[in-house]
Amino acid sequence: MEQWKRLIEAGNRYFADGCWVEAREQYLQALALAQVLFERWRDPDAAVAAFVVSQHNLADLQLMIGHPEGAAEHLCACHEHLLRCVAAPQLPPALRQAALNHSRRSYSGVLNFVAEHGAYPRTDRLLDALAPGDMPTAARSAPANRQYH
Known part of the structure; x- marks a missing residue:
């Protein structure tokens, strides 16, 4: 987790300085690490x-x-x-619950993006695939604010 934090912090510094290529590289490395360690971190919510x-x-x-x-x-x-x-039934219940909890924000993020920037093919496909009965109730009732970074 510490290595991931260092990558994100470095990316955030580059982002703040307008060094887009460097920020992208740090964020991509952080994403790769998060994906590799997704099921291995002690704290499912942190993962x-x-x-x-x-x-x-x-x-x-x-x-x-x-x-x-x-x-x-x-x-x-x-x-x-x-x-x-x-x-995914093969994942530990705590990881599945953490994914559900964070899906509220990710769903809100997509909706807020479409409201602000318009629809794109990927957003249309995602939102069309999420019929109200398909989306977990907790995820559908997501708050509209996103506080990442």
Whole structure:
């Protein structure tokens, strides 16, 4: 977890300084680490949060450099991964619950993105696939504010 935090902090410094390539590299490394260690971290909530923060930071970076479709890709990939985790019976219950809890924010992130930047093919596919009966109730009642970074 400490290595992931260092990567995110370095990415955030580069982001704040407008060094987009360097920020992207740090965020991509953080995402890769979060994916590799997803099922291995002691704290399931921290594992899921690391994955979500990494994806959302990459989405924010894509928006900053004028690539909203890239942002949509990261936001949708994040939410889809969490939904797969929620539905994966082979995962530990605590990890599945953490994925469900964070899916509220990832769903809100997609909805807020579409409201602010418009729909893209990936957001349309994701939202069309999520009929109200398919989305876990807790995830559908997500608060609209996103506090990642």
